Amino acid sequence: MQYRPLGRTDLNVSAIALGCWAFGGGPYWGDRDEQLSEQTIRTAFEVGINFFDTAEGYGNGHSEVVLGRALGVRRPQAVIATKVSADHLGREDLIRACEGSLRRLGTDYIDLYQIHWPSRTVPLEETMAAMQTLLEQGKVRAVGVSNFGVHDLSEALRWGRVECNQLPYSLLWRAIEYEIGNACFANEVGMLCYSPLAQGLLTGRWHSADEVPSGRAVTRIYSCEREGVRHGQEGAEEEVFQALAEIDAIADELAVPMANLAVAWLLHQPCVTSVLAGAGNPAQLRINAQAADLKLDDGVVQRLSAATEAVKAKIGPNPDMWQAESRYR
């Protein structure tokens, strides 16, 4: 496993983190086997993963409960990242939300506390000042943001240090390459890449969009004719499955799982601190963790990028995975 510094902090995080959203269950991910979730979390340590990402919003806090329970006495060895929801960014709400996360996680500090989505009603000055209080109280060790575009990031940086920006980034979701990726680089803000496997597509387990579980086939990759989609756009299903066939051929040639190639490609991009990969069971986690040791030569990186250019063009510069009217500013 590789380890990388988190922003300008002295925290060293694994280049592959375990994304814990799915452990919260709910309509997006369906019912989960909790014992299997806890086993998956504990397996992380065996493969060198020390970084875990969750949020108060995942399964109404249930993902935090599962994470805290699974870590148990090993909590000090973990770097826990959690997030406060966009409707809790006023001073009192944020402090209360932090207490709730601490309680559910069963800990007295959060390593990285992130603003999940920007608020359009509470000024960032107020939110960042409340974050500063939590830093001073030792309840939070570092502050991060998520889904912040160029304007929001520069506004947050006016009021305090931000160590990282958590953004959707994968071979099939490259919208951040147009603008916000460069702003992170320029400000020494690390990127944490979410949905790096395009929620399972980049593992090669589905060969057409019809095979993807319906609750999950709702991003702007999929056609608006699918159930639960709220973007009203055509999607990019044809381009995506064409790209997946090309990526699969490269994976075959190199004799590595497609999931490894997808994660390794991200680790070869500038400004990426860590890739937050979800895993439904220990076997998936073990496969995903191997990507940290996969060195790709420049030619392979370029071939993978070329294979997904048509998807990148079709999705365009809006990083919002779910809405046509971007929530990024």
Ligand SMILES: NC(=O)c1ccc[n+]([C@@H]2O[C@H](COP(=O)([O-])OP(=O)(O)OC[C@H]3O[C@@H](n4cnc5c(N)ncnc54)[C@H](OP(=O)(O)O)[C@@H]3O)[C@@H](O)[C@H]2O)c1
């Ligand atoms: N900040 C934000 O707004 C935001 C948004 C989205 C995600 N995130 C974070 O990023 C993390 C990861 O993103 P994500 O969960 O959306 O998507 P992802 O990591 O792209 O995909 C995770 C899912 O892919 C499947 N999978 C993973 N490894 C596999 C393998 N080796 N073989 C076959 N299938 C495999 C599993 O599905 P099954 O469980 O069905 O097997 C797993 O739950 C989240 O858990 C969360 O921490 C943050």
